[in-house]
Amino acid sequence: MNLKKNNSKSFVIDKSGAKYTTLDFIEDLRIKISKLIPKEELSRGRLSYYKVSKILGQGTYFITHIKSRIINPNDPDYNPNYKFSKKLLESFSKHLEVRFKHKAKGCLNLIKKYKDKNHDLKDYSRQQYHIHNPNLKEDYFREINDKEKAYWFGFLGADGSIEGYRIIIELSVKDKAQLIRFCKDIGLDSDKKVKERDRTHEYRGEIRTYRMTYLKFKCRPMAQDLKRLDFASSKAERKDVPNFKDRKYLLAWLLGFYDGDGAQNRTLIYSANEKFLDRVKKVFKVRNDVYKVKDPEVIESLSLKFKFTKGMYALSLGPRLFNEMMFNFECSMERKRRFFSESSEALDILKEKVVNKERLQELVSQYRKYELVEIFETTDYILSKLIKEWNIHLPEKGFWRNELN
Numbered sequence: 001m002n003l004k005k006n007n008s009k010s011f012v013i014d015k016s017g018a019k020y021t022t023l024d025f026i027e028d029l030r031i032k033i034s035k036l037i038p039k040e041e042l043s044r045g046r047l048s049y050y051k052v053s054k055i056l057g058q059g060t061y062f063i064t065h066i067k068s069r070i071i072n073p074n075d076p077d078y079n080p081n082y083k084f085s086k087k088l089l090e091s092f093s094k095h096l097e098v099r100f101k102h103k104a105k106g107c108l109n110l111i112k113k114y115k116d117k118n119h120d121l122k123d124y125s126r127q128q129y130h131i132h133n134p135n136l137k138e139d140y141f142r143e144i145n146d147k148e149k150a151y152w153f154g155f156l157g158a159d160g161s162i163e164g165y166r167i168i169i170e171l172s173v174k175d176k177a178q179l180i181r182f183c184k185d186i187g188l189d190s191d192k193k194v195k196e197r198d199r200t201h202e203y204r205g206e207i208r209t210y211r212m213t214y215l216k217f218k219c220r221p222m223a224q225d226l227k228r229l230d231f232a233s234s235k236a237e238r239k240d241v242p243n244f245k246d247r248k249y250l251l252a253w254l255l256g257f258y259d260g261d262g263a264q265n266r267t268l269i270y271s272a273n274e275k276f277l278d279r280v281k282k283v284f285k286v287r288n289d290v291y292k293v294k295d296p297e298v299i300e301s302l303s304l305k306f307k308f309t310k311g312m313y314a315l316s317l318g319p320r321l322f323n324e325m326m327f328n329f330e331c332s333m334e335r336k337r338r339f340f341s342e343s344s345e346a347l348d349i350l351k352e353k354v355v356n357k358e359r360l361q362e363l364v365s366q367y368r369k370y371e372l373v374e375i376f377e378t379t380d381y382i383l384s385k386l387i388k389e390w391n392i393h394l395p396e397k398g399f400w401r402n403e404l405n
Contacts, residue, residue, distance in 0.1 A: 020117035022083055023070055025110065026052075026063060032106050033096075057095035085122040089115065123221060133217060135187040141225040144244060147252035147329045152182060153242065154253035157231065158260020165223040170214040178259070178333055179215045186222075193217060240276065241283045251328040254284065258317075258325070259333040263298075266348050267322040267340055268314050277315040288316040288349065295355050314352065319345045346382045347389075353378075357390040364394055 026049075033055055034047035041051065053062040069077045084092075089111050096104040115121065123138075144150050155178075160169045171178060173196055183190035199210050230240065244250045254269075262269045270293065271277050277290040293312040317325070319340035326332070326339060353376045354360045363372060364387070373380055387394065 020114055022114075023067065025084075025114045026067065028110050029107060032110060036100050036103055036107075055095065055099060056092045083118055083121055084114070086115070087123060089121075133188055133193075133219070135189075136217070136219060136222075137187045138219050138221040139225070140186045141222055141229065144229070144242070144249060147248055148185060148331070150242075150244065150249040150252035151256040151329055151332065152185065153226075153229065153231075154256025154258075155182075155260045156226065156256075157253075158257045160231075162223050162226060162231065164218075165220040166216060166218045167223055167226070168214065168216050170212055173211040173213045174335075175333065176213040179213055183215065188215075188217060241279050248328055250283070251325045254280070254317075255325045255329050255332050259336055262336065263314075264336050265338065267317040267319060267345060268348065268352075269317065270312055270314050272312060274313045277313050281315055284317070284321055286315060286317060286321060288318060290315045291352065295352075316345065316348055316352070346378060347385055350376055350378050350382055350386055354386070357392070360386070360390060361392050364392055369394075 030047055030049065030052050033052060034042060037047065037051075037055075039045075041047070049063040049067070050060050053060055053064070056062070065077075066082065068075045069079050070082050071080075072078060093104075093108055093111055096107045100107070141149060141153060144153060156167075156169065159171060160167060162168070169179060169182070176194065176196070179194045180190040182188075183193055194213060194215050196211065196213050199212050201208055201210060229242065241250070242253055244253065258269050261271065269277070269280070274290055274292075280286065281288070281290060290313055293314050298312075323339050326337060354363070367375065369380065369383065373383055376383070386392075
């Protein structure tokens with residue numbers, strides 16, 4: 001409260017800085033509305049709180065209940081500091097404009113005054129995220145305007161999910177540092193939020209236990225922003241690449257997705273949705289084709305993440321795109337950072353075509369080397385590299401001569 005001097009050299013009270021309580025606001029709004037409706041709707045010249053509630057688009061006892069919450073200590077929802085949320089005030093404004101049109105200006109000015117005098121209004125009723133996580137950047141994904149946000153959006157696309165307004169990420173415990181880093185970037189306390197647990201999963205009749213690390217937090221604005229960006233919790237429903245105009249954001253997004261659903265020491269990314277990988281192939285002009293994963297070892301390693309899908313698909317990004325992706329954003333998952341040569345891509349592709357060591361060992365006794373080169377559309381050099389890496393035993397000299405005889 002400030003003292004202000006008038007022209008007669010006396011002092012008067014200036015209420016411009018005074019608080020504007022919810023009770024004051026309700027009463028001012030009731031009086032203002034009462035001047036806009038027919039007198040026959042008034043009771044003894046007074047507008048009831050029941051009718052105020054209806055005019056504001058709420059239930060009959062809405063205002064009565066709010067007043068009770070503020071002044072009655074015996075009310076189970078007692079809160080003397082109760083304030084309307086921004087979303088509720090927006091609803092009030094819309095209903096007043098529909099009912100009174102241009103005559104609603106006085107009421108709208110009261111709503112503006114209430115907002116101006118109360119800077120700590122919640123975004124919506126029952127908002128809790130700012131209480132439990134006071135430093136959370138709830139608008140972090142409001143706009144993807146840097147590579148860091150694009151990277152995390154890609155990572156969430158691979159390993160995140162949304163249940164209602166709860167955002168969940170679960171990883172192998174070996175990647176716990178990734179969750180800690182994510183918490184730091186969005187303003188969460190990782191000591192309180194990042195936890196560990198054991199998960200059991202059945203694969204081919206065998207029960208296995210996995211040590212996992214996970215993060216759960218509730219934030220309605222962030223969840224809504226992610227959904228607005230076409231985030232899909234179901235891996236099978238992820239069908240498109242974000243519409244980022246800047247390539248450096250697209251590359252950061254792809255790197256985030258790779259860190260979540262990519263193969264370590266390979267240029268491969270996996271998805272339960274074939275069409276999604278086809279979109280990645282088209283947008284980034286990848287030469288390699290999308291294919292269905294058949295290697296039992298790979299399927300087993302991915303089964304925990306893709307256990308509700310009918311199949312898994314893979315796409316090799318290739319060394320050029322992969323290296324560009326790594327150069328573009330340096331703050332990615334450390335264990336997956338590396339660079340590839342052209343020959344390493346060809347070797348990766350051959351491995352996927354052959355499937356596993358046992359099959360290659362069987363094939364070298366059925367086909368000559370040049371025949372395998374033609375079958376798998378590779379080179380003698382690349383096939384020889386794989387034979388050496390997998391320690392494949394070739395037939396002895398004269399084997400094919402004896403076979404022909």
